[in-house]
Amino acid sequence: MRAGTAVLTVDAAGMRAQNSGLLLNMIWRERQISRAEIARRTELSPSTVSAIVADLEQAGLVRSIGAGVSRGGRRPTLIGFCDEAFSLVGVELGASHVTVVLTDLRGRVRTQSKASHAVRGDPEGSLQKAKELIQECLEAERVPRRSVVGMGVAVPSPVHPAAPGKMSPLILPAWKHVDVKDWFQTTFDMPVFVDNDANLGALSECFWGAGSGGEDLTYIKLATGIGAGHIIHGDVYRGAGGTAGEIGHIPVDSNGPLCVCGLRGCLVTLIGSTALTERARELMGTRGRKGPTVRDLVEGARTGDAAAKQIIDGMGAYLGIAVGGLLNLLNPAIVVLGGEISSVGEMLLDPLRASVRQRALSVSMAETRIVTSTLGERAIAVGAATLVLQAALRDRSLFPTQTVGRTA
Amino acid sequence: MRAGTAVLTVDAAGMRAQNSGLLLNMIWRERQISRAEIARRTELSPSTVSAIVADLEQAGLVRSIGAGVSRGGRRPTLIGFCDEAFSLVGVELGASHVTVVLTDLRGRVRTQSKASHAVRGDPEGSLQKAKELIQECLEAERVPRRSVVGMGVAVPSPVHPAAPGKMSPLILPAWKHVDVKDWFQTTFDMPVFVDNDANLGALSECFWGAGSGGEDLTYIKLATGIGAGHIIHGDVYRGAGGTAGEIGHIPVDSNGPLCVCGLRGCLVTLIGSTALTERARELMGTRGRKGPTVRDLVEGARTGDAAAKQIIDGMGAYLGIAVGGLLNLLNPAIVVLGGEISSVGEMLLDPLRASVRQRALSVSMAETRIVTSTLGERAIAVGAATLVLQAALRDRSLFPTQTVGRTA
DNA sequence: TGGTATTTCTTCGTCAATCGAACGAACTCG
DNA sequence: CGAGTTCGTTCGATTGACGAAGAAATACCA
Known part of the structure; x- marks a missing residue:
């Protein structure tokens, strides 16, 4: 019994708020754009655009940044966003x-x-x-x-x-x-x-990383825990109880080890950092007192260590089971892998893609790009x-x- | 590099369109509501509400349906939606x-x-x-x-x-x-x-069925094929390529039969109508020339047939694997089961819930209601x-x- | 029973924001 | 160098929402 999106009502002031918000977004997105161009794209009248831009300039949010190229007449003054104002x-x-x-x-x-x-x-x-x-x-x-x-x-x-x-x-x-x-x-x-x-x-990737330009992506954080975040229509999707994206506790191996959550063979017990470093200790031997770290694993993979490669192959295979389900259920435009281990790039993506291909409809697979994050640890x-x-x-x-x- | 929702710009006419749309929705949702109450809820001025209601009445969309109860003064005239106008x-x-x-x-x-x-x-x-x-x-x-x-x-x-x-x-x-x-x-x-x-x-359930009142649900159609539909923020979510919800091809048994999609052990090969009736033929014997149908299965379950019950138990167990993944990934508020077989109700829900409990985080499980559809075959x-x-x-x-x- | 306070809804003047037309400024092109 | 084009601004007109005031209808109380 629900219908159209419950927007707020609009009065004269709300009209201005809405239009000026729209303009602010456009200027932010385009980085530089003239008043005339804004008027063409928004279908607002030139006079209104000028008035709103003056408002925004007054507020210190946008400013003139010189003249653009002429289209056969007077050159447009480009408006830019004040990136450093706040x-x-x-x-x-x-x-x-x-x-x-x-x-x-x-x-x-x-x-x-x-x-x-x-x-x-x-x-x-x-x-x-x-x-x-x-x-x-x-x-x-x-x-x-x-x-x-x-x-x-x-x-x-x-x-x-x-x-x-x-x-x-x-x-x-x-x-x-x-x-x-x-x-x-x-x-x-x-x-x-x-x-x-x-x-x-996920939001970071949507704004500044692999997903920039799009509105729908899923980000998977590979670390001690395994978690996913969904951006749907440009917004974080949290689900009914805020637990959307708890991909780490998807069971991928019914014979796997027991997880803290009470289930068996959760993804996190198989490809979480702890599982990876333990496996690395088995295959690569101890490094110093404390055994190999995820960093060692990445390093090993880079230098061609066979054991490291084997571990990452296995990781890709397991992860593919969960990602395959994700593609069938949600069909996101992009899946971005983050977390330290994702820096091995194709070394992880290759076995992952192969594993996904065995588990997802070719249609959803074809529509989805699977990539690693490039934003680093500050993401x-x-x-x-x-x-x-x-x-x-x-x-x-x-x-x-x-x-x-x-x-x- | 995306930001605020790309709304359209607003001029005076757009303002009226937005407000009148909002009012129309409110009247539709509430079934009967007075102008005064609308004004209070929308924070629009009484004069504006009157003007817009007059518009809508003119268009044949709403009409007066008598007086409501007084709140200590003049009785309000209730406005109702013209359900049968179109x-x-x-x-x-x-x-x-x-x-x-x-x-x-x-x-x-x-x-x-x-x-x-x-x-x-x-x-x-x-x-x-x-x-x-x-x-x-x-x-x-x-x-x-x-x-x-x-x-x-x-x-x-x-x-x-x-x-x-x-x-x-x-x-x-x-x-x-x-x-x-x-x-x-x-x-x-x-x-x-x-x-x-x-x-x-899914949309049907969201408007008229189990999900009415909410904005987020997942509907699973159990029939020849197994498909799911998601309603997110009141809207059908289609995913990047329109294949969101292809739950039927989630692999739930790596030793299962080969599916037309090329994978092995897809949900649909295990609990699709064909699989169910075949299994029924094995356990319940042939009925007439053509063997048992889904309807026979439902009938059998109702009358306490052990074989039918066993088949439905198994169905719930398999379906639980997919639904568990769904809860972890999307955390919908409600999961509604549709399709002919869903009419067995609790008989299917019990084993399903048990299976899900083994596979989903208790948090997401607690937030999600799993029910069967009540809308019937016309849904x-x-x-x-x-x-x-x-x-x-x-x-x-x-x-x-x-x-x-x-x-x- | 009658008066007062309350609520509902409408009327009418005011205000704010957009629009459109007209204009000056700046530029390209021939 | 002039014609034509584009850009941005100014100013009156239009539109829709608001607020105050008023009329109608009702509850409450003495």
């Missing part, structure tokens, strides 16, 4: 580390800082650590508090849409009594957005910052109204 | 039959007609059959052509968003040179919408009609402008 803070609370980035409005990292920390078991300490790192970043760039739009936080837990600050008691039991969103909001007094790490990896923290950007590009009022415009 | 045509091209329904704007079937036909191999004959049935329905109710909003067509093939009239050459090779959408459009000269049968079953044809309704509720201009208003 800053975004992105925080990644990983399983065992905290990463903070300070980016501009084009996802470029201005400062970053990172610290190892046992996040899972120590909420208070982790938050304190995050606070220090954030302050460090803000001070390093002498960023005035006024110019920070907001803060995005990536957490290693599903996030329920109705209570975005609460962690899953199953995944992070120690965090039971903490509300992450509230804590950051009260500590830093700015808008805070919280989401799952894989979801934010998730940047994705967190991107969550703020996405919100602000939708709702202009999130950009602080600044008196002295810093432009770029 | 008609919708829904066509289902099944694997071996053609069904046509004529519904009102509340999904109620006014007339229906159905014929067996070998649809897969005979495009021309099927279309001709459909034409006859449609004309039959239109004449039976003496529906003036003017009052038909449009036609929805369900096809047993994935539908590519970019070419909605073309069938998949893999699934329906004989239909290669036919454009279904074009054919119906030129034959009946009205708006035509085409989609996959499972997608339309898909009605879903096709609903596709037209959904489009028209979004874009009022799809409703024909009629001079003499037929109301309800």
Whole structure:
């Protein structure tokens, strides 16, 4: 009994908000565009476009960046987005580390800082650590508090849409009594957005990586845990309870080892970092006291180590079972693999694609590109910052109204 | 590099269109509501609401339906939707039959007609059959052509968003040179919408069945083929290539029989109608010349036949593997089972839920309701009609402008 | 029973945002 | 160097929503 999308009503002011938002997005996307061109594309009248652009210029969001090429008459003045007018803070609370980035409005990292920390078991300490790192970043760039739009936080837990600050008691039991969103909001007094790490990896890829230009992709984070994030119609899709994308607990081998979740042969027990390094210890021998790491595995694969290659082949085969199901069920335009191990590139993609081909309809396979991420280890923290950007590009009022415009 | 939803720009007329559309939806959803209540909920001014309601009344879409209860002052005049003002045509091209329904704007079937036909191999004959049935329905109710909003067509093939009239050459090779959408459009000269049968079953459930009230569900059609349809944020999700929901070809048993798609142990080879009836023949013996049908199986299960129960148990177990993956990947709010066999209800749901519990995270499991459809065999044809309704509720201009208003 | 407060809905003047036409500025092309 | 084109702005007209005020209908209370 549901019907058309429940949009908000519009009055005269809402009309302006909607149109100016649309223009802001267009200018952001196009990087440089003339008023005349905007008028042609939006079918708004030239006078309206001029008025709105003046508004945006006043707010310090866009500015003139010289003249374009003539189309047979007066040369157009190009309008560009002020990428550096505001800053975004992105925080990644990983399983065992905290990463903070300070980016501009084009996802470029201005400062970053990172610290190892046992996040899972120590909420208070982790938050304190995050606070220090954030302050460090803000001070390093002498960023005035006024110019920070907001803060995005990536957490290693599903996030329920109705209570975005609460962690899953199953995944992070120690965090039971903490509300992450509230804590950051009260500590830093700015808008805070919280989401799952894989979801934010997906958002990052959609904005800045392999999926840029598209609106639908799935990102798979290969690390200690295996998680996926879906972007559907340009938005993170969280599912009814926020657990969409929990690909790590898909059973792929009914004879596999027992998983913490209670099931047997979950993907994560077979290709999670722990499983990989254990297998590496068996096949490649111990390196130093602590045995081989994922980094060693990547290194081994690069230098042609047969054992490393074998491990990654096996990983591709298992992962293919889950990805095959994904293609049949969701048919995403792109599947992006992230996490440290994904840096081996084709070495993982080849066996993966072969495995998927055995399990997915050729049609869905043909429509889907499977690639590895090129954004590196900051992808998730940047994705967190991107969550703020996405919100602000939708709702202009999130950009602080600044008196002295810093432009770029 | 994508940002805020690419909405259209708004001028004064667009403002009215948006607001009147919103109001129309609200009246449709609420069935009866006063102008004052609309004004409170939409935060539109009372004068504006009155003006828009007058518009809608003029167009024959809504009408006064008496007075409501007073809240301490003048009694409100309730406005209701004219459910019977227009008609919708829904066509289902099944694997071996053609069904046509004529519904009102509340999904109620006014007339229906159905014929067996070998649809897969005979495009021309099927279309001709459909034409006859449609004309039959239109004449039976003496529906003036003017009052038909449009036609929805369900096809047993994935539908590519970019070419909605073309069938998949893999699934329906004989239909290669036919454009279904074009054919119906030129034959009946009205708006035509085409989609996959499972997608339309899902839409039907979302509007009129188990999912009504919600915006996210997955429907699984259990028949000769096994297909799923996803409703995400109130909309059919088709994926990049239109093959989202091809759950039938998820491999659930690596030792299973070979499937037409080239893989082994696909869900459809294990729990498709053919597999079920074959298994029934083994366990229940032949009934008459042709062996047991799905109907016999349902009947057997109802009357407590042990063999039938065993077959359905097995079906639930296999289906659970696929549904478990679905819950982990997509975390829908509701999973609805459709198709003839689903009428056994709990008999299928029990083993299914047990199987899913072994394969899905308890979190996603807890958030998801798994139920059987109650809409019966017309669900898909009605879903096709609903596709037209959904489009028209979004874009009022799809409703024909009629001079003499037929109301309800 | 009658008066007052409340709620509903309409009327009418005001306001805000867009549009369209006209205009000046800047440029290309022949 | 002039004609024609394109770009951006200015200004009056139009449109739709809003707000205040008023009329109608009803509940509540003395």
